[in-house]
Amino acid sequence: MDFELTEEQKMLKDMAYRFAQTEIGPAAQECDEGEKYTHEIRKKAAENGMVGAWISEEYGGAGVGILGNALITEEISKFDMGIGLNISAASFGCEAIYQYGSEEQKKQYLPPVCSGEKVSAGAFTEPNAGTDVSGYKTRAVKDGDDYVINGNKMFITNGTVCDFMVAECITNPEEKKHNSFSLIIVPADAKGVTRNKIHGKMGIRASDTAEIALEDVRVPRTNLVGREGNGFKQLMHFFDTTRVMVAGQALGLSEACLETSIKYVKERTAFGAPLGAYQLTQLKLTEMAIRIEALRGLVYKSAWLIDEGRPDYMLAAMAKFFGGQTAVFCANYAVELHGGYGYIEEYPVQKWYRDAKILELYEGTKEAEIMTIGRYLQAR
Numbered sequence: 001m002d003f004e005l006t007e008e009q010k011m012l013k014d015m016a017y018r019f020a021q022t023e024i025g026p027a028a029q030e031c032d033e034g035e036k037y038t039h040e041i042r043k044k045a046a047e048n049g050m051v052g053a054w055i056s057e058e059y060g061g062a063g064v065g066i067l068g069n070a071l072i073t074e075e076i077s078k079f080d081m082g083i084g085l086n087i088s089a090a091s092f093g094c095e096a097i098y099q100y101g102s103e104e105q106k107k108q109y110l111p112p113v114c115s116g117e118k119v120s121a122g123a124f125t126e127p128n129a130g131t132d133v134s135g136y137k138t139r140a141v142k143d144g145d146d147y148v149i150n151g152n153k154m155f156i157t158n159g160t161v162c163d164f165m166v167a168e169c170i171t172n173p174e175e176k177k178h179n180s181f182s183l184i185i186v187p188a189d190a191k192g193v194t195r196n197k198i199h200g201k202m203g204i205r206a207s208d209t210a211e212i213a214l215e216d217v218r219v220p221r222t223n224l225v226g227r228e229g230n231g232f233k234q235l236m237h238f239f240d241t242t243r244v245m246v247a248g249q250a251l252g253l254s255e256a257c258l259e260t261s262i263k264y265v266k267e268r269t270a271f272g273a274p275l276g277a278y279q280l281t282q283l284k285l286t287e288m289a290i291r292i293e294a295l296r297g298l299v300y301k302s303a304w305l306i307d308e309g310r311p312d313y314m315l316a317a318m319a320k321f322f323g324g325q326t327a328v329f330c331a332n333y334a335v336e337l338h339g340g341y342g343y344i345e346e347y348p349v350q351k352w353y354r355d356a357k358i359l360e361l362y363e364g365t366k367e368a369e370i371m372t373i374g375r376y377l378q379a380r
């Protein structure tokens with residue numbers, strides 16, 4: 001058993017950290033305050049091989065696998081999870097094309113995302129159905145060589161900045177619910193696509209989130225990803241992999257909370273001694289550190305197993321579930337350890353506290369993860 005990262009992985013992690021320190025950290029506050037998405041930082045990250053890094057080199061990626069991608073995500077999330085998301089989710093939706101798409105689709109859609117030229121999105125959630133994936137209503141009707149799509153998508157990351165989205169649609173309503181869906185690539189500039197940015201998010205405000213209306217949107221039937229009727233299964237499998245990326249975000253944010261808190265309690269004094277001298281403070285640091293180490297194990301192992309071709313999707317769901325909990329826990333303690341200063345914007349912990357909560361909501365709520373883990377446990 002070897003718990004060491006390879007030299008290449010260590011270098012990748014180090015490169016991502018230095019990139020984030022130089023490019024993301026200085027922009028974090030401004031982007032958070034102004035809800036500003038920056039293409040510039042995403043493109044620079046792409047130049048450094050950090051966008052779609054999990055995609056094989058054949059299709060323009062860095063070929064660092066899911067573990068390499070988790071390491072990048074961990075490091076960039078230490079500085080700003082919103083800007084970090086603009087990098088790690090610039091290829092969101094491409095997971096489906098990579099796994100199920102045709103050779104032509106892979107060659108057409110993946111390289112421009114990895115190079116930074118284009119941005120993708122995964123359009124699944126709808127205004128009336130999020131957790132209940134089988135409740136989506138967006139309909140794609142065959143018409144000659146085309147599909148004509150009607151429906152509404154909600155909370156779509158990269159919604160207003162993407163060039164194309166992979167959308168879950170009902171193509172076979174005559175089939176049982178789970179066999180009625182298909183994933184279809186929809187160009188963002190297609191006639192009938194209306195995109196509205198959602199303002200006022202609590203956290204990850206540098207990321208772009210949108211509501212998308214699809215009204216008689218015509219796309220060629222060659223935009224179908226994989227086989228018709230397989231969209232539900234494909235989406236479930238898609239989440240199994242992307243959960244690891246979200247768990248990597250949680251790991252990075254939690255580590256930032258701990259490191260910043262350690263620095264603060266060494267400097268800040270109360271009752272004539274540094275805060276760190278008091279056992280109540282040490283308990284908080286200890287609880288954060290233990291959770292972080294346990295989370296690291298879940299993230300790295302679940303990523304590594306996927307790369308080894310032996311995926312354990314229950315472990316990935318555990319990483320996501322525990323990741324959200326750990327991030328919320330650590331951000332809460334980080335604010336507490338900073339006292340009143342933790343509540344004002346001069347210190348980043350207030351932002352991390354706001355950012356952390358999304359980790360228990362998107363890519364499957366924590367309740368959805370419990371349902372997934374519960375199912376896997378009983379299917380063993």
Ligand SMILES: Cc1cc2nc3c(=O)[nH]c(=O)nc-3n(C[C@H](O)[C@H](O)[C@H](O)COP(=O)(O)OP(=O)(O)OC[C@H]3O[C@@H](n4cnc5c(N)ncnc54)[C@H](O)[C@@H]3O)c2cc1C
Nearest residue numbers: 122123124125129130131132155156157362363364365367
């Ligand atoms: C910033 C942001 C970015 C996002 N990005 C994307 C994206 O890129 N693409 C995309 O498709 N979606 C995206 N989402 C949507 C996100 O994945 C959904 O919000 C999430 O899946 C929950 O769906 P919902 O909001 O409809 O809540 P609901 O499904 O209505 O759930 C509400 C509450 O009920 C609970 N609940 C639901 N069913 C059960 C049950 N059976 N038992 C117990 N509790 C249950 C949920 O856990 C939750 O606590 C994003 C959301 C946000 C906020």
